[in-house]
Amino acid sequence: MIFWDASALVPLLVTENESAYCINALDQDREVLIWSLTPVEIVSALSRRRREGVLHAEEYYKAKKRLQLLVDSAYQVTAVEKTKTRAIRLLEVHPLRAADACQLAAALVASQEDPKRLAMLCFDQRLQDAALREGFVVNP
Numbered sequence: 001m002i003f004w005d006a007s008a009l010v011p012l013l014v015t016e017n018e019s020a021y022c023i024n025a026l027d028q029d030r031e032v033l034i035w036s037l038t039p040v041e042i043v044s045a046l047s048r049r050r051r052e053g054v055l056h057a058e059e060y061y062k063a064k065k066r067l068q069l070l071v072d073s074a075y076q077v078t079a080v081e082k083t084k085t086r087a088i089r090l091l092e093v094h095p096l097r098a099a100d101a102c103q104l105a106a107a108l109v110a111s112q113e114d115p116k117r118l119a120m121l122c123f124d125q126r127l128q129d130a131a132l133r134e135g136f137v138v139n140p
Helices: 006-013 019-028 038-051 057-073 080-093 098-110 125-134
Strands: 002-004 032-035 075-077 119-121
Touching: 002 006, 002 098, 006 019, 006 038, 006 057, 032 057, 032 098, 038 057, 038 098, 075 098, 080 098, 098 125
Parallel strands: 002 032, 002 119, 032 075
Antiparallel strands: none
């Protein structure tokens, strides 16, 4: 099973450089594992693209529908308190943004603190670096 960061899910919803890689990863393993607040990050990314004129309204709404289908079929890490505690520790030892710390913390919770049990898919360099230092295989 792969833990999918928001940066890896967006390319499944809109065309990006990483889209082919992500589609292939999804074809290889249909079990998607996400942090329960990942949809908030994704809608933020889609909305930003819409405001910048990169996504037109119709593309935006199609992407949101695809997101809902994806979320409905995904496994979700919902342990907020455990994730919060781990995210705080991660912020103290890695140069992460809060949302990225929560993503990595959720992956740690899902792996039961054993990063070798899960791979992580993400395209944010700081998050990749921190995940590797925590012991995850990144972008298998």
